[in-house]
Amino acid sequence: MAVKQPQTQMRPTTTPETSGAVQTGAPKMRAAGINFYYGKFRALHDVSLEFATNKVTALIGPSGCGKSTFLRNLNRINETLRDTRIEGEITLDGENILTRDVTEIRRRIGMVFQRPNPFPKSIFDNIIYGPRINGMLKTISAADIVEKSLRRAALWDEVKDKLRESAYALSGGQQQRLCIARALAVDPEVLLLDEPCSALDPIATAKIEDLLVGLKSQCTIVIVTHNMQQAARVADTTGFFLLGRLIEHDKTDTIFKNPSKKETEDYITGRFG
Amino acid sequence: MSRNARRNGVNAFMLGLCGVCAFVTVSTLFVILGYLVFNGATSVSLNFFTKLPLPPGKDGGGMANAIIGSAQIVIVATLIGLPIGFFSGIYLAEYGGKTFAFLVRYVADLLNGIPSIVIGIFAWTVIVVPTHHFSALAGSLALSLMLIPITARSTEQFLLEVPRSMREGSLALGANKWKTIASVIVPAARKGIMTGMILGVARISGETAPLLFTSLNNQYFSTGLSEPTASLPVMIFQRAISPYDDYHRQAWAAGLVLLALVLLANIAARTVISRGTSLPK
Numbered sequence: 379m380a381v382k383q384p385q386t387q388m389r390p391t392t393t394p395e396t397s398g399a400v401q402t403g404a405p406k407m408r409a410a411g412i413n414f415y416y417g418k419f420r421a422l423h424d425v426s427l428e429f430a431t432n433k434v435t436a437l438i439g440p441s442g443c444g445k446s447t448f449l450r451n452l453n454r455i456n457e458t459l460r461d462t463r464i465e466g467e468i469t470l471d472g473e474n475i476l477t478r479d480v481t482e483i484r485r486r487i488g489m490v491f492q493r494p495n496p497f498p499k500s501i502f503d504n505i506i507y508g509p510r511i512n513g514m515l516k517t518i519s520a521a522d523i524v525e526k527s528l529r530r531a532a533l534w535d536e537v538k539d540k541l542r543e544s545a546y547a548l549s550g551g552q553q554q555r556l557c558i559a560r561a562l563a564v565d566p567e568v569l570l571l572d573e574p575c576s577a578l579d580p581i582a583t584a585k586i587e588d589l590l591v592g593l594k595s596q597c598t599i600v601i602v603t604h605n606m607q608q609a610a611r612v613a614d615t616t617g618f619f620l621l622g623r624l625i626e627h628d629k630t631d632t633i634f635k636n637p638s639k640k641e642t643e644d645y646i647t648g649r650f651g
Numbered sequence: 652m653s654r655n656a657r658r659n660g661v662n663a664f665m666l667g668l669c670g671v672c673a674f675v676t677v678s679t680l681f682v683i684l685g686y687l688v689f690n691g692a693t694s695v696s697l698n699f700f701t702k703l704p705l706p707p708g709k710d711g712g713g714m715a716n717a718i719i720g721s722a723q724i725v726i727v728a729t730l731i732g733l734p735i736g737f738f739s740g741i742y743l744a745e746y747g748g749k750t751f752a753f754l755v756r757y758v759a760d761l762l763n764g765i766p767s768i769v770i771g772i773f774a775w776t777v778i779v780v781p782t783h784h785f786s787a788l789a790g791s792l793a794l795s796l797m798l799i800p801i802t803a804r805s806t807e808q809f810l811l812e813v814p815r816s817m818r819e820g821s822l823a824l825g826a827n828k829w830k831t832i833a834s835v836i837v838p839a840a841r842k843g844i845m846t847g848m849i850l851g852v853a854r855i856s857g858e859t860a861p862l863l864f865t866s867l868n869n870q871y872f873s874t875g876l877s878e879p880t881a882s883l884p885v886m887i888f889q890r891a892i893s894p895y896d897d898y899h900r901q902a903w904a905a906g907l908v909l910l911a912l913v914l915l916a917n918i919a920a921r922t923v924i925s926r927g928t929s930l931p932k
Contacts, residue, residue, distance in 0.1 A: 455819055485825030495816040498839045507834065508824035557820070564824060 406431040406598040407452065407487075407568060412466035414447055414456070421447045425466075425624045427617055429568070434590060434599040436613030436630065438606060440645065443619040445602045449570050452600065453487040454480050470568070485512050488566030488597075492573045494553035496545035496560075501537055504545045504556060508564040523563055530596070531559035532589050551582025558589065569593065571601040575608065587612050606646065610634055618642045687910060691903030699904055704870055704886075707895035714905055716872045717881040720787065721909075723873075724866055724882055725856050727791035732798030732855075733848055739799070740806025740844075745832050756807075759800040770796050771861035779865060787873060787880035790866030794855040801854065805847025809840040842924050849920045853913045859884035883909045 405428035414422035422444050429435050437445040450456040451464055454475065468475050475483045485508070496504050505524045509515055514523070524541065528534040533555040537548070545556055554574060561569060571590075575583040590599055590612050603609050609616050610630060617627035618641070626639045637643045644650055698713045705712030739759070743752055774793035779785055813836050821831040837844070866880045868889060873880040883905050890902035 453823060455823055458819065458822060481825045481827055484823055489819075489823040491816050491819060491823075493816060495814070495820040497817065497820065497835050507821070507826075511824065511826045511830055511834075560820075560824070 404431055405429055406471065407600075408467075408469045409448070409452070410467045410469075412448065412451060412464065412468065414444075414451060414465075415463040416459070417461045421622055422451075423622045425619075425622075427624055427627055429598055429600055430615065431598055432594050432596075433614040434594050434601060434612050436609035436616045437600065437602045437619060438604075438609050438616060438645075439619035439625075440650070441604075444622040445617075445619040446572055448619070448624075449572055449600060449602045452568070452570055453484050453489050455484070455489060485564050486566055487568040487570060488561035488564065489570045490554070490557050490561055490572065490574045493577045494550055494557050496548075496553050496556055499545060500542045501545050501548070501556060502541040504560050505563050508560060512564055514564065527559040527563040528556075530562050530593065531555045532585065532592075533559055549582070551578050551585060554578060554582070554586060555589065558586070562593075566597055568598045568600065571599065573602050573604055576604060583608070606634070618645065620645070684910070687903060687907040690900065691905075691907035694900040694904035695907060699901075699908070703872070704881075707893070707898050710897075712901070714881070714883065714886055714901070714908075716869060717883045717886040717905065718908070718912075720866070720869065720873060720880040721856065721882040721884070723876070724787050724790045724794065724862070724880060725852065727788065727876065728794035728798060728855060729852055731791065732795030732851075733802055735795075736799040736802025736851070737806050737844070737848075739803040741810065741832060741837070743803065743807040744810035745828070745836070756804075759803050762796070762800040763804070766860070767793075767797060767858050768860035768863075771863060771865055774861065774865045782877070784877070785865060785867035785879040786877045787866050788876040790862045790880065790882065791876070793861035793865050794858060797858065797861065798851050798855050801851040802848055805851070806840075806844050809843030809847060810836060812843065813839045845920065845924045849917055853917055856913050856916075857884055857909060859888050863888070 407429040408427075410426045412422050412425040413420065425444070425448055427435075427448075437449060439445045447456065452468060456462055456464070457480070464476070470483070470486065475487075497507060499507070502520075502524055505527050506515075506520050509518075509520070509523050525534060525538075528537060533552060536552060537556075540547070545553060548556060554577075558569075558574075575586055578586070587608065590601065593599060594614075601609075601612065613630045615627060616630045616633040618625045618633065618637075618639075620641050626633065626637060626642045628638070632638075633642060634646055637646060696713075698711050700713060700718065701715050702711060702713030703716055704714060739755065743756055743759075746752075747755065770793050774789045774796070778789035778792060782789075817835055817839060818831055821835045822828075826834070862882050862885050866882055866885070868885050869879045869881040887902045887905045887909070890898040890905065893899070
């Protein structure tokens with residue numbers, strides 16, 4: 379991975395809140411002044427946020443606050459919806475992704491969705507789909523990629539004997555880890571997760587959380603979650619969204635123990651949402 | 652009568668009405684099937700499948716040429732109509748914008764509603780008239796014109812049933828739109844699309860009107876697509892309006908054979924389709 383040398387010096391300053399600049403390393407991605415519209419409805423208001431390299435960033439907030447919309451702009455998957463418009467700049471390693479080839483961007487920025495969405499293919503073919511369309515099989519064998527990806531998603535031991543079986547034969551939690559493995563198979567630099575555990579039971583959820591913590595050494599992770607405990611468990615920094623605005627972004631500890639905005643505190647303490 | 656008793660009465664009446672209508676629907680099929688078997692079964696023999704038609708009054712004639720001819724006409728119509736219908740279905744579901752897709756969808760529905768005899772006249776005008784003779788190809792063209800809108804609309808509907816999340820899953824891996832359609836969406840909708848195709852082909856297999864003045868008929872095996880060609884529906888029609896009793900029996904037999912062939916093709920295709928992975932329910 380072509381990751382620029384991270385600047386490791388920590389900045390103890392409690393930086394301007396809404397800029398979202400929590401310095402825990404050089405930012406891998408940066409969103410600046412994002413406005414997003416579904417038709418005439420403005421879903422995001424001037425959101426700026428930085429994602430530190432090899433860290434987990436959680437986005438929390440009540441339903442409809444724009445956190446998923448924001449996440450879905452980071453790999454430009456929102457473009458596939460009709461009648462939408464984005465303003466602002468999103469950079470990956472300093473390059474504006476909004477002006478680059480979208481398929482290349484999406485290979486570098488993987489995504490896992492709310493509900494497991496395996497393709498109607500075998501487990502093997504699900505994993506190999508991404509590498510195949512991106513022409514990666516010329517250098518590595520398909521079997522190697524499949525094993526490596528499934529191991530990274532902590533699923534290998536459970537499925538190694540049934541790679542040729544339909545992905546639908548797996549349980550919900552296994553399907554979601556398969557989707558993570560599928561995303562990892564193309565070696566993304568950033569992994570976006572949109573409430574990946576909302577359809578799963580607590581045991582499956584715990585497995586995925588463990589997985590994320592292990593994965594962050596390999597890629598930068600952004601996770602949208604409804605579950606505040608989940609944010610507290612896995613995230614290095616947390617951003618709080620409300621009504622289409624980023625209210626506050628800071629170290630997870632700070633957000634939960636000592637938020638600087640009243641809205642954040644109200645939400646965290648359960649006064650609304 | 653109390654309010655409740657009246658409500659219960661209406662409830663029972665409507666339930667009964669729906670049940671009776673459902674029974675009429677289902678029993679129609681069995682009545683037709685029974686009639687065909689009753690009148691036609693005795694005339695279905697090996698000769699029917701292997702021999703050419705004979706003049707009325709002579710025993711041992713068959714409809715081998717019409718069976719082959721029907722197959723020929725329907726296969727060519729399928730080769731023309733299915734791909735066009737399939738790809739326009741993909742266009743409608745995946746690429747279409749607002750205005751043009753609306754137009755295509757609307758026209759397809761109109762085309763679907765055109766009386767089949769009008770389609771026959773059209774094929775007669777564009778092929779039979781310029782070439783100066785009736786041909787299997789003209790019949791195939793007429794049938795393919797019926798198949799296109801059926802296939803397009805059913806393909807579209809089944810593609811739209813594939814959940815959005817599956818499209819996004821593929822796009823998010825860096826696949827472009829066509830790759831996503833070809834490798835994920837269409838395979839996911841495969842069963843439905845193919846079922847729609849089978850029903851379309853079954854539907855055109857029995858069409859008579861478009862063939863009356865396009866492929867016409869033939870007492871012998873036709874030698875190519877540009878020849879007038881016998882087909883089962885036209886054979887049934889001509890036998891049925893003839894004054895001879897043995898011809899009437901043959902018409903019943905041909906009807907039975909046509910139905911059986913369509914049914915067999917249907918079952919065979921469904922068996923093939925039911926293999927392999929599909930969407931979870």
